Amino acid sequence: MKRRLLVAAGVAAALTGVAACGSDSSDDKKDNKPAASNAPAAGNGKTVRVWLMKGSAPDDYIAALKAKFEADHPGAKLDVQIQQWNGIGQKITGALASNDAPDVVEAGNTQIAQYGASGGLKDLSSKVTELGGKDWLTGLSDPGKVDGKTYGIPFYAANRVVIYNKDLFAKANVQPPKTRAEWLDITKRLNTGDQQGIYLPGQNWYFYSGLLKDEGADIATKSGSAWKANLDGAPAAAASAFYKELQALGKAAKDGDEKTQPEVLAADGGKIAQFIAVPGEAETIIKSNPALKDKFGFFPIPGKDASKAGAALTGGSDLMVPEASKNQDLAYDVIKLINSDEWQTKLAQATKQLPNKTTLSSAVTADPGGAAMMEGAKNGFATPNSPNWASVEDNNPIKAYLTKVMTGTDAVAAGKEANASIEKTLNTKN
Numbered sequence: 001m002k003r004r005l006l007v008a009a010g011v012a013a014a015l016t017g018v019a020a021c022g023s024d025s026s027d028d029k030k031d032n033k034p035a036a037s038n039a040p041a042a043g044n045g046k047t048v049r050v051w052l053m054k055g056s057a058p059d060d061y062i063a064a065l066k067a068k069f070e071a072d073h074p075g076a077k078l079d080v081q082i083q084q085w086n087g088i089g090q091k092i093t094g095a096l097a098s099n100d101a102p103d104v105v106e107a108g109n110t111q112i113a114q115y116g117a118s119g120g121l122k123d124l125s126s127k128v129t130e131l132g133g134k135d136w137l138t139g140l141s142d143p144g145k146v147d148g149k150t151y152g153i154p155f156y157a158a159n160r161v162v163i164y165n166k167d168l169f170a171k172a173n174v175q176p177p178k179t180r181a182e183w184l185d186i187t188k189r190l191n192t193g194d195q196q197g198i199y200l201p202g203q204n205w206y207f208y209s210g211l212l213k214d215e216g217a218d219i220a221t222k223s224g225s226a227w228k229a230n231l232d233g234a235p236a237a238a239a240s241a242f243y244k245e246l247q248a249l250g251k252a253a254k255d256g257d258e259k260t261q262p263e264v265l266a267a268d269g270g271k272i273a274q275f276i277a278v279p280g281e282a283e284t285i286i287k288s289n290p291a292l293k294d295k296f297g298f299f300p301i302p303g304k305d306a307s308k309a310g311a312a313l314t315g316g317s318d319l320m321v322p323e324a325s326k327n328q329d330l331a332y333d334v335i336k337l338i339n340s341d342e343w344q345t346k347l348a349q350a351t352k353q354l355p356n357k358t359t360l361s362s363a364v365t366a367d368p369g370g371a372a373m374m375e376g377a378k379n380g381f382a383t384p385n386s387p388n389w390a391s392v393e394d395n396n397p398i399k400a401y402l403t404k405v406m407t408g409t410d411a412v413a414a415g416k417e418a419n420a421s422i423e424k425t426l427n428t429k430n
Contacts, residue, residue: 041329043076048330049102050080051095053088056106056156056317058350069337076330089114089390096120101322103331106155109143109316114387116146117430122321122328125150131339135357139314139380146385152318153335154356156347158278159312159380160206161372166297168195168273176299178306180242184249190273191249198274199264200247202254202406203399206313207276207301211239213311213381214304219398220384220422227386227426231401232415240405247406254406257399262288270295278315279369280352298372303379312376313383316353386426397421 048069052062066078081102083091089111095101096118107115115121128150133141136154144152164176174186191197200207209219215235220227230236247254250272252264262281265272266288282296300309319338321331337343344355345363352370354377355363364370383389401418405411 040072041333043070043073043330045075046327046330047077047079048104048327048334050078050104050334051083051092051102052080052106053317054082054084056351057347061347061350064346065337065343069334072337073330073333078334093118096322096324099324101324103321103325103327104334105320105322106317107152107320109140109152109154109157109314109318110383110389112143112152112318112320113146113385114390115320116149116151117387120323121151122323122325123149123151124153124321127153127332131336132357132359135359137314137316137354137356137358137377137380139312139377139382140316140318140356143382143385144318152320153339155317155319155338156344156351156356157314157316157354157373157377157380158280159314159354159373159376160210160276160278161298161300161369161376162274162302163277163279163282163369164274164297164299165270165272165295167270167295169297172273176297177302179302180304180310183302184242184245187246187249187274194271196251196268196272197249198246198276199250199252199261199268199272200243200276201252201256201258201261202247202403203257204276205396205398205402208239208243208398208402209313209383210301210311210381211242212236215239218381218384220386220426222384222386227384227423229419229422229426231398231418231422232412236415237411240402240411243402244406255403266292276301279367279373282369298369300372300375308379309375310379312373312380314377314380384426387430388426388428391428392422392425395421395425 062080066080069078070076092105092107092115095105096115097120131153137157139159140154140157144150144154168190169175172186172189174189177183177186187197212219212235215238217230217233217235219231220229258277261275261277262284265275266285270292279298286293301312303310319335321328321335325331339356341357341360344357344360347353348355348360348363348370352367354370354373358378361374364374397418401414404414
């Protein structure tokens with residue numbers, strides 16, 4: 001989910017100052033005592049290893065971060081190692097179980113539950129207040145918690161918005177809508193002749209889960225030790241009914257997903273009025289079809305009423321400190337620096353992703369796509385916080401459920417079938 005949403009998009013930063021563990025050296029333990037007050041931890045010849053994922057931060061940001069950290073911690077070195085997304089789950093799991101783990105690790109926000117359940121992460125709950133956690137985007141902070149303890153600190157985020165063709169909107173004399181009803185109305189007016197009102201594949205479960213949230217339900221909820229899926233009730237039926245009505249105002253396949261969307265939009269020649277994606281997808285389309293340059297605008301997915309944007313499934317990353325880190329105090333200082341308003345703003349402006357706090361909206365106001373994302377992120381949420389969620393996505397029954405509803409199957413019947421699959425996976429004991 002992380003890569004599809006953040007590059008899309010798809011996260012986060014900050015950790016806890018505690019005494020080092022995993023070292024047999026009494027000198028190491030002395031060197032790594034938590035710094036008094038807010039003073040930086042002592043460097044003392046230590047190398048702090050940080051795993052960041054490819055594409056999360058540009059080279060110049062990393063170089064500047066390294067220079068700042070090392071200036072603040074004389075004698076310390078910051079070694080940022082870029083990791084590939086392919087195979088990262090197994091690599092992080094192995095590192096957390098080892099005696100030579102990196103000091104800071106980036107992970108997709110939907111992966112924290114899996115790593116937290118392993119027992120290999122430092123509990124950072126005591127640092128949330130100091131790091132301004134009350135202002136974190138909930139779509140990043142909520143999945144950073146496992147059983148009430150915070151293991152992941154928000155790094156950066158992204159979510160889907162509606163990208164629209166400004167020329168087609170002007171020609172139809174319509175404005176970006178504020179409510180679902182207005183959205184349907186303008187999309188009907190834009191859906192004329194060979195022009196599509198919207199390009200919406202039938203299996204965009206990210207978008208659907210936001211509609212479901214706005215109807216008052218989550219994909220799945222936990223009661224005691226058991227998970228229950230919620231695709232067979234009235235909220236799911238209302239969400240799928242709206243999705244079906246909107247999806248019919250275009251020509252996207254009812255059994256299609258987002259994989260081919262950039263190619264379709266680039267080849268379209270400007271006859272699609274709207275589509276749902278992270279803002280960066282517009283740039284990808286323009287690269288393939290330069291004639292579309294300056295044609296796109298952005299607005300948040302509309303809510304049921306105009307009081308707030310529609311709920312947005314948030315993708316991104318959190319930062320974690322392994323229990324086996326030998327430099328936990330220095331690791332916390334790295335995360336504290338990244339979490340600061342200054343460095344969050346720098347990252348957001350360099351990557352056109354979202355900073356980790358709602359109070360940093362000004363960091364993206366100059367970027368129309370970022371501004372639209374932030375409005376959605378204020379009403380953001382995450383997938384069910386289960387170590388087994390990745391397995392649900394591997395054989396995603398929500399996508400099959402949506403196609404069945406789009407092609408005429410009763411929503412309740414299709415929902416019961418999807419529920420059974422989701423619950424079986426989420427309730428499997430590892």
